Amino acid sequence: MKPRLVIGFGQPEGDDAVGLFVAEELSKLGIETCSVTDGAALTLLLSETDAALIIDAVVINNKTPGVVFHWGSDEVTAILASEHAAASRWPVSSHGISIFNAIKIARALGSATFVEIVGITIAPPLSLLCSSASPIQQKDSGRQPLSEPVFQSVKEAVRVVSNIQRQYHA
Amino acid sequence: MKTRTISVGYMARVEGETALTVKLKGDEVTSVSLSIFEPPRLFESMLVGRSPAEAPDITARICGICPVAYQMSACAAVENVFRLAISNEIRALRRLLYCGEWIESHVLHMVMLHAPDFLNVPDAAALSKLHPERVKGALKIKKTGNALVAKLGGREIHPINVKIGGFYRAPLPSDLTSLLPDLQAALGEALEMLGWMAGFHYPDAKNHYLYVALRHPTDYPMNEGRIVSSEGLDIDVSEYDRHFTETHETRSHALHTTHQGKTMFCGPLARLALNFEKLPPIARDAALGLGLDKDHHNPFKSLLARGVEVVFALDEAIRIIENYKRPSPSFIAIDPALSNAPTRPEASAGPSAEKHPSTRVGYGATEAPRGILYHRYEVGDDGLITNAKIVPPTSQNQRVIEEDLFRMGKLLSTLPKAEARAIAEQAIRNYDPCISCATHFLDLRFEQTE
Numbered sequence: 001m002k003p004r005l006v007i008g009f010g011q012p013e014g015d016d017a018v019g020l021f022v023a024e025e026l027s028k029l030g031i032e033t034c035s036v037t038d039g040a041a042l043t044l045l046l047s048e049t050d051a052a053l054i055i056d057a058v059v060i061n062n063k064t065p066g067v068v069f070h071w072g073s074d075e076v077t078a079i080l081a082s083e084h085a086a087a088s089r090w091p092v093s094s095h096g097i098s099i100f101n102a103i104k105i106a107r108a109l110g111s112a113t114f115v116e117i118v119g120i121t122i123a124p125p126l127s128l129l130c131s132s133a134s135p136i137q138q139k140d141s142g143r144q145p146l147s148e149p150v151f152q153s154v155k156e157a158v159r160v161v162s163n164i165q166r167q168y169h170a
Numbered sequence: 171m172k173t174r175t176i177s178v179g180y181m182a183r184v185e186g187e188t189a190l191t192v193k194l195k196g197d198e199v200t201s202v203s204l205s206i207f208e209p210p211r212l213f214e215s216m217l218v219g220r221s222p223a224e225a226p227d228i229t230a231r232i233c234g235i236c237p238v239a240y241q242m243s244a245c246a247a248v249e250n251v252f253r254l255a256i257s258n259e260i261r262a263l264r265r266l267l268y269c270g271e272w273i274e275s276h277v278l279h280m281v282m283l284h285a286p287d288f289l290n291v292p293d294a295a296a297l298s299k300l301h302p303e304r305v306k307g308a309l310k311i312k313k314t315g316n317a318l319v320a321k322l323g324g325r326e327i328h329p330i331n332v333k334i335g336g337f338y339r340a341p342l343p344s345d346l347t348s349l350l351p352d353l354q355a356a357l358g359e360a361l362e363m364l365g366w367m368a369g370f371h372y373p374d375a376k377n378h379y380l381y382v383a384l385r386h387p388t389d390y391p392m393n394e395g396r397i398v399s400s401e402g403l404d405i406d407v408s409e410y411d412r413h414f415t416e417t418h419e420t421r422s423h424a425l426h427t428t429h430q431g432k433t434m435f436c437g438p439l440a441r442l443a444l445n446f447e448k449l450p451p452i453a454r455d456a457a458l459g460l461g462l463d464k465d466h467h468n469p470f471k472s473l474l475a476r477g478v479e480v481v482f483a484l485d486e487a488i489r490i491i492e493n494y495k496r497p498s499p500s501f502i503a504i505d506p507a508l509s510n511a512p513t514r515p516e517a518s519a520g521p522s523a524e525k526h527p528s529t530r531v532g533y534g535a536t537e538a539p540r541g542i543l544y545h546r547y548e549v550g551d552d553g554l555i556t557n558a559k560i561v562p563p564t565s566q567n568q569r570v571i572e573e574d575l576f577r578m579g580k581l582l583s584t585l586p587k588a589e590a591r592a593i594a595e596q597a598i599r600n601y602d603p604c605i606s607c608a609t610h611f612l613d614l615r616f617e618q619t620e
Contacts (some may be wrong), residue, residue, distance in 0.1 A: 012325060038316055040278060044309035097282065101295065108298035109306060152265050 004051040004114075004168060006033040006161065009042055009099065015065065015122035015150045019055040022120070023155045029158070031165060039097030044104035051114040055098060055161060057150075058119035065119040066149035068157045070164065073114040075102055080104060116164065120157050171560035172401040175220050175352045184450045191577060192594065193617045194580060199579025202572045204598075217558040221531075222248040222549055226332050228546070229560065233263065233604060234327060235278075238271040238319065239538030240391055243560075246534025247545040250408075259497035260336040262391065263322060266346075266490045267332070268482040268536070269316030270394045273311060273356075276438070279602045280367070281308035284473055287596035288370040304366055306605040307359040311480065314349065314356040318487060321345050336501030346491045353491070357484040361456060364477040368460050373593065377577065380432050381440035383539050390448040390482055391441060391537045398444055399429065408533040410544050416561060427566040435570045436541030436563050437601060438475035439466055449491070453482035469574055469600040476602075494568075529556060536561055540602050567601045572602070 008023025010016045024167040036042045046052055050122065071079065080100060097105070099117070106112035145151075173371045177439040193201045217225060225244040230237035242264060249256065281304065282294040291297050299357050321341050323329020331338050333344055343470045382403070383394035397413075398404050405413060414434075415446065441448075442457065443466040449457060455462060457478045462471065518591075534543045541563030548557035574597050575582075580588045 011327060040274075040282075040309055041326070044306075047306060047309065096319060097294070099279075100546045101293075104295040105298045105305065108295045109302045110377055 003158045004053055004165075005045065005049050006031060007045065007052055007054045007057045008033055008166070009037075009054050012039060014145075015147055016057045017053070017121045018057045018122065018146060018150050018157070020152065022055045022118075022161065025158045026161055027152060029106075031162065038101070039054065042099065043097050043102040043105050045048055046102055046112040046115070047109045048111065049156065050111060051157060052112060053116045053118065053161065053164065054099060055118045055120075055157065057122045059124045060119075060121050063121045064086055064149065065121050065123045066153035068153055068160050069117075069119045069121070070121070070160055071117045072114050076103065076115050076117055093105065118157060118161055120150060120153050120163070180552060190575070190594065190598070191617065195331045196577060197580050197583040199576050199582070202575045202579075204568060210531075214558045214560055216554050217547075220301055220555050221553065222547060222555055224250060225545075225547065225555065225558075226334065230328060230455075232560070232562070235275050236400070236538050236540070236543075237324065237328050237432050238267055238332075239536060239543045240560075241329070242268060243534045243538075243543045243545040244313070245332065245334055246353050246363060246407075247395065247547050248534070248535055249532070251530050251532030251535055251547055253588040254335055254502060254504055257497055258496050258504050259340075260500075262490050262494070263337060263340060263497065266376075266394050266487055267320060267329070267489070269487040270315045270322065271275060272483040272539050273287070273315030273321065273480055273487075275315075275602075276480050277308050277312045277315065279539075279599075280473055280476050280480075281363070281377075283304060284596070284602070285367070285370075286600045287592065287599060288372075288473070290592075301366070302619070304363060307363060308587075310352075311356045311363070311484075313360050314352050314484070314487075317349055317352065318542060321349065333501055335503055336497065336499075338500065340497050340500035343496060343595075345584065346494055350488065350491060353484055353488050357481065357488065359478045360477070360484055363393040364456055364460070364474070364481060367473055367477055372470045373596075375470060375574070375578065375597070376470070376471070377574070378442075378467060379435040380429060382429060382434045382436050382440040382542065382566070383438075383442050383444045384535060384542060385445055386448070388448070389484070390445055390450070390453075391523065393536050397535060399434070400440075400443060403429070407535045407544070410533065410535065410561075411546070411559075414544075414561070414566075416565065424568060425561075425565050426568050427561060428569065433569040433573055434525050434566055435469075436566045437472065437487075438479050438539075438541075439469065439472045440541065441537060442466060442475045449482055450485050452485050453478050456481050458557045469570075469597065472602075473598045539565060540564060540604055564601070564603045567603065569600050571598055571603065581620070604615070 006023065006026060008020040010019040012020060020035045023035050026033050036045060062114065080103060101110055103115050187529045191203050211228060217228060220228065224247055226241040228242040229244045232240055243471055243552035275350050277543065286293055289297060289300065291300060320326045322331060324331040357571045362366060366490065381400040383397040383398065388394035391435060396404055396406060397410060400575070403413065410443060414427055414429050416427050419426055442462060446457065446463055460474050465471070533546050535542050546559040546562040547555055550556040552605065575594055578597060584593060
């Protein structure tokens with residue numbers, strides 16, 4: 001079976017960095033990963049591969065931060081197909097290309113047939129401002145740290161991705 | 171009386187939250203109003219009481235696509251407060267960083283956001299099916315811009331390596347020369363992209379605009395220069411406030427800028443019109459081939475001007491890297507004697523300078539991807555900012571966007587709703603407005619009575 005790209009996606013600060021953080025932890029276990037912070041770069045990467053697993057922070061209504069979700073390839077395709085709303089909720093704007101648009105564009109370019117997503121829930125960015133949760137301090141990092149519940153979910157996300165990868169290669 | 175209303179619930183492919191209402195009576199437009207309802211950002215007030223050294227990083231947070239522009243204008247203004255002159259090597263590195271941002275911003279806008287309008291497709295995904303090679307090419311060009319920003323700024327989004335006087339760390343020559351093969355390939359790709367865009371149909375919309383841009387004695391403008399216009403204005407940046415006025419319109423959270431009561435136009439087309447001879451040969455030849463030396467009065471050709479500027483920025487980046495000498499130290503420090511010592515106030519000093527004669531004032535303007543970005547800071551005896559003023563390009567272009575739509579009224583009134591809406595959106599995108607910067611999306615409404 002073709003190798004599959006494992007991509008950590010997000011911004012390097014705050015809880016949005018959790019995808020990058022999980023990718024870093026996976027590399028330490030010998031799983032090859034790449035980290036992407038920009039939607040256009042994600043689109044280019046997806047346009048050059050047929051199979052990818054993207055790890056990203058997600059905001060889901062009524063879900064507390066730190067819950068790990070896995071959407072398989074068929075589910076991602078179903079989300080994209082149902083997503084007339086996607087165009088309006090995650091438009092391509094001057095500020096970048098959303099994950100769903102990146103997959104759509106890469107598919108229009110003839111790639112990215114099989115894309116799975118592992119999402120880790122984070123609090124909606126605005127509520128972080130009034131959150132009383134104390135952030136975890138990470139040593140040797142100048143980054144704004146992950147919040148406690150999101151930091152606690154990294155291990156679970158690493159376990160989920162490792163399992164998916166094992167099954168994929170089995 | 172017959173009324174027609176056309177509305178767009180959410181206009182994608184611009185940045186920020188905006189509504190546009192066009193009122194038509196028969197085939198005549200009676201009013202056009204661009205209402206920016208993205209909440210005010212209050213950055214200017216946030217800066218009061220902060221150290222001028224923090225201005226580049228605080229203001230960079232105004233925008234995720236042009237943080238470099240904010241850093242560059244903030245540095246220029248703060249360095250002007252302290253009369254700090256930077257070295258040629260640091261100037262070259264700043265231009266290189268700016269090239270990265272121009273490439274990233276222009277390519278995303280041209281191909282992913284604006285080109286679909288010219289080819290009558292709904293979005294970038296549809297465009298990818300139609301022209302896969304061009305979309306892949308654009309993504310590759312953008313990647314080189316990201317790489318430049320990451321190498322010089324420390325990371326792709328919201329770079330963190332810029333400081334007053336220079337950089338925290340200057341890259342090693344090998345950090346930059348490793349980018350050359352991709353930059354060379356991107357330059358070839360950019361020329362092909364320009365040829366592709368030259369074949370698009372451009373709506374006929376010529377107008378005599380009042381173009382405003384920076385002009386530098388020898389170079390295509392980026393980090394410095396005098397403010398010039400197509401009507402003969404030629405002033406130092408410190409005179410900006412005497413010539414440009416910001417007014418508040420009740421319909422919009424963003425301020426409207428005028429030049430002595432007149433509507434102005436800034437950005438790639440204005441830069442090109444006012445600095446054509448400063449383009450390096452490869453970009454100038456490309457522009458000449460498109461006739462942009464004379465035919466720069468059609469706002470839809472902003473698309474081509476951006477394409478020429480991508481060629482310029484790639485060529486400039488290659489030139490800078492080939493001549494790179496690592497600056498050591500990587501920044502010029504502010505003279506400690508000056509950092510707290512009061513100096514004489516400026517003749518055109520702002521409000522707090524009038525009250526406190528020891529207040530020092532600094533002015534900075536640089537060319538952001540979308541046009542002139544002006545910063546002014548006043549610094550008090552304690553070395554902290556007492557007053558800040560920031561004028562982004564979208565504020566300067568707000569009036570001209572409305573006036574373009576006004577001029578298109580007759581055309582809009584004759585077209586079916588969907589087509590009228592599409593061409594109005596396309597006209598707005600000529601300016602690549604960054605609404606987040608200007609306040610800082612688009613609900614488009616046509617109201618027609620006959």
